[in-house]
Amino acid sequence: xxxxxxxxxxxxxxxxxxxxxxxxxxxxxxxxxxxxxxxxxxxxxxxxxxxxxxxxxxxxxxxxxxxxxxxxxxxxxxxxxxxxxxxxxxxxxxxxxxxxxxxxxxxxxxxxxxxxxxxxxxxxxxxxxxxxxxxxxxxxxxxxxxxxxxxxxxxxxxxxxxxxxxxxxxxxxxxxxxxxxxxxxxxxxxxxxxxxxxxxxxxxxxxxxxxxxxxxxxxxxxxxxxxxxxxxxxxxxxxxxxxxxxxxxxxxxxxxxxxxxxxxxxxxxxxxxxxxxxxxxxxxxxxxxxxxxxxxxxxxxxxxxxxxxxxxxxxxxxxxxxxxxxxxxxxxxxxxxxxxxxxxxxxxxxxxxxxxxxxxxxxxxx
Numbered sequence: 001x002x003x004x005x006x007x008x009x010x011x012x013x014x015x016x017x018x019x020x021x022x023x024x025x026x027x028x029x030x031x032x033x034x035x036x037x038x039x040x041x042x043x044x045x046x047x048x049x050x051x052x053x054x055x056x057x058x059x060x061x062x063x064x065x066x067x068x069x070x071x072x073x074x075x076x077x078x079x080x081x082x083x084x085x086x087x088x089x090x091x092x093x094x095x096x097x098x099x100x101x102x103x104x105x106x107x108x109x110x111x112x113x114x115x116x117x118x119x120x121x122x123x124x125x126x127x128x129x130x131x132x133x134x135x136x137x138x139x140x141x142x143x144x145x146x147x148x149x150x151x152x153x154x155x156x157x158x159x160x161x162x163x164x165x166x167x168x169x170x171x172x173x174x175x176x177x178x179x180x181x182x183x184x185x186x187x188x189x190x191x192x193x194x195x196x197x198x199x200x201x202x203x204x205x206x207x208x209x210x211x212x213x214x215x216x217x218x219x220x221x222x223x224x225x226x227x228x229x230x231x232x233x234x235x236x237x238x239x240x241x242x243x244x245x246x247x248x249x250x251x252x253x254x255x256x257x258x259x260x261x262x263x264x265x266x267x268x269x270x271x272x273x274x275x276x277x278x279x280x281x282x283x284x285x286x287x288x289x290x291x292x293x294x295x296x297x298x299x300x301x302x303x304x305x306x307x308x309x310x311x312x313x314x315x316x317x318x319x320x321x322x323x324x325x326x327x328x329x330x331x332x333x334x335x336x337x338x339x340x341x342x343x344x345x346x347x348x349x350x351x352x353x354x355x356x357x358x359x360x361x362x363x364x365x366x
Contacts, residue, residue, distance in 0.1 A: 009042050009043070009044055010041065010042065010043045010044070010074045010075075010310065010314070010319075011043075011044050011045075011046055011072075011073040011074050012032075012043060012044070012045050012046065012073060012074060012075050012076070012077055012306075013045075013046045013047075013048055013066075013069060013070055013073045013075070013076045013077065014029065014045050014046065014047045014048070014076075014077045015047075015048055015049075015050045015051075015066070015076065015077065015078045015079060015096065016047075016049075016050075016051070016053075016079045017050060017051050017078060017079030017080050017081045017082075017096070017284060018051040018052050018053075018079075018080065018081050018082035018085070018284040018286070018289075019080060019082050019283070019284025019285050019286040019289040020079075020080065020284060020285045020286075020288060020289050020294035020350075021051070021079025021080050021081070021284055022079065023289070023290070023292065023294050023296070023350045023351075024079060024080075024280065024294050024295075024296035024298070024299045024350065025077065025079040025299065026351075026354075027296035027299075027300070027350050027351060027353065027354035028077065028296055028299045028300050028303055028354070029045060029077075030351075030354045030355070030358055031300055031303075031326055031329075031354055031357050031358050031361065032045075032303060032326075033045075034358040034361050034362065035322045035325055035326055035361050036322075038325075038361065038362070038365045039318050039321065039322055039325075041318060041319065041322060046069065046073055048063075048065075048066045048069060049063070049066070050062050050063075050066055050078075050081065050096040051081050051082065051096060052082065052085065052086070054066075055086070055087075055092050055093070058092075059092050060092035060094060061081075061083070061086055061092060061093055061094050061095075061096060062094040062095075062096045062099055062100075066096075067099070067100070067103050070100060070103075070104060070275070070277075071103075071104065071275070074310060074313075074314075075275075075276050075277070075278070075306050075309070075310055076100065076104075076275070076276070076277040076278070077277070077278045077279075077299070077302075077303060077306070078096065078097065078100070078277055078278065078279045078280075079280065079284075079299065080279075080280050080282060080283050080284040080285070081095065081096050081097055081284060082283070082284040082286055083095040083096070083097070083098075085286075089149075095142055097279065098140065098142045098143060099142070100270075100277060101135050101136060101143070101270055101277070102136055102142070102143055104270075104272060104274075104275040104277065105136065105272040105273070105274075105275070106135055106136070106270035106271055106272045106275060106276070106277055107134065107135050107136045107169060107172055107173060107176075107271075107272050108132060108133070108134070108135055108172075108173055108176045108270070108271050108272070109131075109132075109133040109134075109135040109249065109253075109268060109269070109270050110130060110131075110132055110133075110176075110180070110268070110269045110270075110271065110305065111130065111131040111133065111249075111253035111256075111257070111266065111267070111268045111281060112128075112129070112130045112131075112267055112305075113127070113128075113129055113130070113131070113236075113253065113256035113257045113259070113260045113266065114127065114128040114129070114260055115127055115128070115259075115260050115261065116260075116261060116265075116331065116334060116335070117335075118335060118337070119260075119261040119265075119334060119344065120261065120345075121259055121260060121261055122258070122259055123233065123236070123259055125235055125236060125237050126237070127236040127237045127239070127259075127260070129236060129239045129240060129241070129242060129256060130180060130184070130240070130241050130242065131242045131244070131249050131252055131253040131256060132173065132176055132177040132180060132241055132242065132243045132244075132249070133173075133244060133245070133246060133248075133249025133250065133252075133253065134169055134170070134173040134244070134245050134246050134249065135173075135246060135270055136169060136246075137163075137164045137165055137166060137169045137245070137246060138163060138164065138165065138245045138246025138247050138248075139161065139163050139245075139246060139247040140246055140247065141161055141162070143164070143246070144162050144163065144164040145162070145164075150162040150163075150164070163197075163200055165200040165201070165203050165204050165245065166203075167203060167207050170203065170204045170206075170207035170208065171207045171210070171211060173243065174190075174207060174208045174211035174212070174243060175211055177241050177243035178211060178212065178214075178215040178218050178241075180241050181215075181218045181240060181241040182215070182217070182218060184240050184241060185240040186217060186218045186219060186240070187218065187219040187220075187221075187239075187240040187241065188212070188215075188218055188219070188220050188221075188240070188241045188242075188243050189220075189221050189222070189223055189228075189239050189240070189241070189242050189243065190205065190208050190220065190221070190222045190223070190243045190244065191222075191223050191224070191225050191228045191242060191243070191244035191248055191249075191252065192204060192205050192222065192223075192224065192225065192244065192245070192248075193224060193225050193226075193248075195224065201245070204245055205222070208220075208243065225244070225248050225252075228242075228252065229251070229252065229255060232252065232255055232256060232259065233255075233259070236256065236259060242256075253266070253268075253281065254266075254281070257281060261344070262295075262343055262344065263281055263282040263298065264282065264294075264295030264297055264298055264341065264343045264344065265295075265297050265298060265301070265334075266280070266281030266282060266298050266301075267281065267298060267301030267302045267304065267305055268280065268281040268298070268302050268305075269302060269305035269306060269309065271309055276306055276309045276310070276313075277306075278299065278302035278303045278305060278306040279299075279302055280298040280299040280302060281298050281302075282298055292349040292350050292351060293341060293342050293343075293349060293350065294341070294350045295341040295343050295344065295350070295353070296341075296350055296353060296354055297330060297334065297341075297353075300326065300330055300354075300357065301327070301330060303323075303326070304323040304324075304326050304327045304330075305323070307319045307320065307322050307323035307326070308320050308323045311323070325361050325364050325365070326357070326361060328360075328364060329357045329358075329360035329361045329363075329364060330357055330360075332360050333353065333356045333357050333360055339352075339353065339356050340353075341353055
């Protein structure tokens with residue numbers, strides 16, 4: 001690593017989003033600022049407005065200037081967005097999450113799920129797995145067309161939705177999964193529905209098998225999506241890296257995260273060749289917004305993943321160290337029932353929880 005690389009500034013864009021977004025984003029930044037000071041990382045945070053507040057001030061939930069800025073920074077932190085509450089796209093209601101994934105070509109959504117020893121789970125088994133989900137194609141109507149939506153209604157009582165699966169997209173998400181498996185327990189489970197979606201999932205499966213042939217050191221198995229949802233509940237322990245298409249991955253990752261203790265713990269990283277975006281796995285939860293009860297663990301954990309990605313990209317081990325410190329601090333706080341937020345059975349507020357994690361980071365530094 002050159003001396004210039006070691007002292008270069010990292011710029012992270014911060015998009016608060018909607019609902020509980022501002023609260024959990026503020027909590028996450030508090031923890032990041034502490035580790036930033038301790039390790040002298042010289043990270044700078046670039047705030048920008050998206051969501052309902054941007055709609056009021058700019059006439060759109062995703063201003064063009066924000067997209068342009070996102071291509072220029074080193075990484076993005078995105079709070080949850082309430083896109084179900086947005087007006088139609090013609091009236092400025094663009095989903096920032098989906099649009100940024102598409103515009104930055106964030107083709108991989110990585111969602112780890114693991115149990116913690118003293119956090120209640122609906123099942124008895126402990127497990128540690130990662131869902132690797134294709135992020136730019138599939139059933140999602142806002143990602144299947146170059147222009148416009150992949151849904152249309154010829155009559156008021158008839159609706160169609162297009163699903164896009166490409167060889168290019170399938171090959172690259174498969175490579176991502178197998179590379180990740182080499183860093184873990186060397187097993188990939190591909191989830192599909194090729195017995196019904198013979199052409200689209202058939203293409204996906206063909207590409208995955210071709211990639212698997214080049215990773216003879218990684219075990220590869222295949223499961224149908226309906227069977228996989230049942231197998232996860234029965235016993236998730238055999239699974240390591242789970243590879244699948246967009247919508248299947250979205251559903252499976254929520255299931256796995258809930259089995260691990262709840263969506264409030266679910267970290268998520270969207271990544272591509274040149275860009276990455278940390279994003280809480282859960283939604284905006286407007287019913288608890290402003291009450292200082294939201295769990296910021298998901299977004300804090302997502303920034304840990306972003307720091308690890310940045311460490312590799314910039315060849316700076318201090319960033320990986322920062323991620324490890326935050327991850328260890330988060331685990332240590334979650335081990336104490338009295339410090340947990342209400343969704344995990346505790347009484348600690350969002351701000352106080354972030355303070356506890358930040359204090360534990362300081363303890364680790366000492």
